[in-house]
Amino acid sequence: DSNESSPESVHAQIADFMRQYNIEDDDELWLVIDRDRWHERMLSQVAQLCAQNPHLNFCMSNPCFELWLLLHLEDVREYDEVTSNELTMNRKNKAGVTWLKKRMRDLLGSYSESSYDAVRLLPEVPKAMSIARELDITPADRWPQNIGSRVYLLMESITGNNLKNQ
Template identity: 60%
Template sequence: MRKRKDFKRREGVKSARLVVIAAEGRNTENIYFESMKVSLCASDVHVEVLHRDSNESSPENVYEQIRKFMSEYNIEDDDQLWIVVDKDKWKDKMLSAVAQYCTQNDNLRFCVSNPCFELWLLLHIENIATYNEEEMAALKMNRKVNTQNTWLKKRLKDLTGHYRESDYDAMALLSHVDIAIERAEKLDTTPTDRWPQSVGTRVYLLAKSIIGRKDNI
């Protein structure tokens, strides 16, 4: 059996807690977390965002990306490995399988957004608690509104002036991360569920971990 390597952690902080992120999307999530790593990461945290070349983005594939990392490197007790996926197109059975893997390893975290990661971005700049029934239904369904955009993508574009999955200003959003955390927490009315059953996102837990807030991680 091949010996695992020690991961090279943040320079000057030998005991830095490792936060590894593997996400369903190839661009949107990585842009956000790479920006967060640069601007808001706690001094005793090392963030490692895993990238991939393929379009294989099922929850199982994202888990395999994390599993491969775990097979290559020594993982400390307080390290966290986050599987960041969307609820929208995946069946409960597929999500349940990955959630089960996470219950079997204390280092793993299952981080689902319902319907998708763009909800987390939206919470930085809009309070969806003010939405009427029609707006909330449109958000939840998140259908395509034109050839390029879903409802959430168009909403982000309308509010920020420019939004594409591979091109948006994450730094501008991050200046509002505290309010996004607060709004996401209020949406998470059943935190013991394995993922949000209605509109909601668990990315707030990952954000707290990166910036060093100890509550509810």
């Protein structure tokens, strides 16, 4: 399963970057990954490596990054049980498109990982952050065990807006 986008490879790339560039005390680097197909042991090792480095932060979306985007458009906490299960499983349809990618296409009109209307999502960032924080019922865990995205932590760092302190 290992390839250039595996958590291990991404961590190695970040470590190389940190060696090549002069990382200042207040610099932050973020490892943003999907839960999807990565083995628990691999994720645990990478999360541990990040925890040992004061400049490196680890945030995961479970099952994948599209969940973070979806939170800008819908409150998944309001889904009925069937829809919630579809989101959790995030299976591919006959065309090979995951449930979340299809949902994003339905809501935005078109969606691909490399091309979507990010400008439309921007005004909804605070809402997505708030929902993601509320979904994060196990913040002490290294990543969300259930549906969730820790991208809100990255956004709090960028915006200086820590919802926990409000």
